[in-house]
Amino acid sequence: MSVTAIAAIWAFGTLTPAVPSFAQATQQTSRTFAVPATGLTFLTGDSWQQSGQTMRLYGVQACLRGSTYTDKAGQKQDCGAVSLAMLAAIVRDTRPTCAPVVQLSTGASSSISPQGSPGISTILVICSAHVGGHVLDLGTILITQGFAFAALTSSGASVYPAYAAEETIAQSSRVGLWAFPDMPHPNRTLLFQPAGAK
Template sequence: MDLRHLGVSRGLVLCVLALIAPSSAAAQQAGSSSGASPASPAPKIAPLPVFDISSAGIEFQTGDTWSQNGRTFRLYGVQSCIRGTTFTNAAGIKRDCGEVSIAYFAALIKDAKPRCTALAQSGPVTFAVCAAHIGAQTLDLGTILITQGFAFAATDPNGRPVNFQYAVAEGEAQKNQRGLWASPDLPYPSAILRNAYQKAH
């Protein structure tokens, strides 16, 4: 995995505090029991801890959401593939897109041992940004997932990216057909969730 093109935004936390809104929770995975609905109130900003993602006792709900020590966390601004949607891999075999997102996320956490900063609480979900350690480099976990094509930039119900940096990373992954973007029938999660939201309203 070539990670030389990845970087860390020092202003990400300030960006989160400015942008986090109910619409970010609306992009929560279909099928995740902890997901907040588009009508949820805005997350309350509160001082929350810095923590490590434990290699033991962690349960992956989706490719962007996990539980540990009785709490549920979600990567801010990241949208993984939806479980139950399928894509065709390079061997021509149909695979569950959400399960592939989870497998990549779990492998990355095991190898990179991320440290996270909790940003805000929305219902039972704590939004966080995480730094991963790849060799001597410290990189943003969301940027890695998106740039490598195993997650996407979360959007609001109108299709606007929650985090512009992630939208740029997604465009690069799509252009270079990295990860899931190599599939000819990628079930693009942001479009699926946006269509579902529009039909419900």
């Protein structure tokens, strides 16, 4: 079993090969699918619902909703809401295409669903954003701009090491959320949360 599959099992539960139902008609020719300009519900800064299915960026961890930082005007801001707004803006502006990595099924509530609904099925995806004449990884954009972070396993290892390197660069450059000294890094919260509380 690959490291990717092991990390996904750790994080979310049961694995199923993933092809979103709305992409199954084109499965023989391509496993990629477009993220539409309308009909999306953004759940977090790394996940959304599309055609009734939950998509989550593989290897990306957004700020947690309800966690706060102090902006330059001295006002408290919801870090998760800022991450979500950035994902929504980038998706709107770049019209990404995505490829499914794996479908995750959990029988209980999950930290990836803000509603905590039981029986969540989530498809982990990697997405390419179209910026000018360039194609860029959506996770890379969010992390290098300082509005998302590299996801970690329960042992603290990076799910996707390239994202960890990009996060280090964003942190040292103090871009995005890194500009605020009291920014609540989500991985610290998730790693040190008591078992069963996620």
